[in-house]
Amino acid sequence: MLLPERTVERLSEYRRSLLQWLEEGKTHIYSHELAALHHNTAVQVRRDIMFIGYTSMQRKGYDVKELVGVIEETLDSKKGLNVAVIGVGNLGKAITTYFVGKRSKLNIIATFDVDTNKIDRVMSGVKCYPMNRLGEIIRSENISIAIMTVPVDAAREVAKQLVEEGIRGILNFTTAPLRVGPDVYLEEYDMVTSLEKVAYFVKMADR
Amino acid sequence: MLLPERTVERLSEYRRSLLQWLEEGKTHIYSHELAALHHNTAVQVRRDIMFIGYTSMQRKGYDVKELVGVIEETLDSKKGLNVAVIGVGNLGKAITTYFVGKRSKLNIIATFDVDTNKIDRVMSGVKCYPMNRLGEIIRSENISIAIMTVPVDAAREVAKQLVEEGIRGILNFTTAPLRVGPDVYLEEYDMVTSLEKVAYFVKMADR
DNA sequence: TAGATTGTTAATCGATTAACAATC
């Protein structure tokens, strides 16, 4: 009943390409066309689409609007989900300004920081709250997802608080590996590791 | 001869934990201890270490200093690699300031932008160059890796230029899927997809 | 019809985990 992780990722990517495709005035798309827009094969695309149970009526490719609709039903929550950014440093700012304005079912509606200079400031229309109001605001604003962009030393403690306050999903940009309970979904992204990985394969390509 | 991708990633993460471990004055570490610091099992750790051909002398766990040494030999290039950040928006700034100062074999030594206001500015000790000097600087500064933080519409064109100018690896933070030749290593990270993935699994956990 | 395309099962590939002999 749960889609494979990689399929979820690709569906999110397909959606963007499909919306683009629509804007260009095209109504249908073949699996090999969608595949060509990504690092992907036509079979992979068809299999992903099979997973969400959409079938094209004709052999004229997929109806883009319908397909986008099914992807939305699959990925999005009816009412959308509210998101908070914890830690308003450079990265936190970048992410907040990046997401705000994107029409989406995911709304960044609060940021948090310990720095008293930042508190109560409004950035891209999003207000910054002090960390000690975390639980209160999570509940009053019905926030279910947190993006963590705090300094690495604070990461564990912040994650602990988030879990205690009932957050449901965490996207962790710090390099601290976190441990959360089974009812919190955790996704980690480690910039340093990504770059070191690129460096390794560049180095190895030299022989 | 080439390590599995996931092993490379974990080695990068292990290294950080191990350096931390050293700072705490501990000289040895058991596979299950290292595993506990990550989302990991002792078997996985031992297998990863097997790949890089390190074996502990005693059954007193791994000698941390030696292990770090072997990981460094494996991941790092002797002389280090030079890195450029393309696009000095919020995210580009965040990444640049984040990496500069970290003692590492990966040196960010230039940024590039089209905005004439940014050109020649020095940020965290790194100078910003205009895009039309890309090839020149890549060659003169011997830059082999590029981090792309440009607006999505510019992504394809910038990637094309980078490849033409001989860049060897690209870390792409834009949401545009890129296509590069077989001799350029490409790693993509898509923030939007990551967040949508978290949202999907949070939503699905609700039933 | 012939050719292009889809939907789906079976085979393959890559990575993780289980099992276990060897070592201290």
Place this chain on the structure above:
DNA sequence: TAGATTGTTAATCGATTAACAATC
């Protein structure tokens, strides 16, 4: 020695790709 730990092969799991019948 008994118990803890390692190194490594074999089994399993998850995801991708190949194969192909069905459809227009």
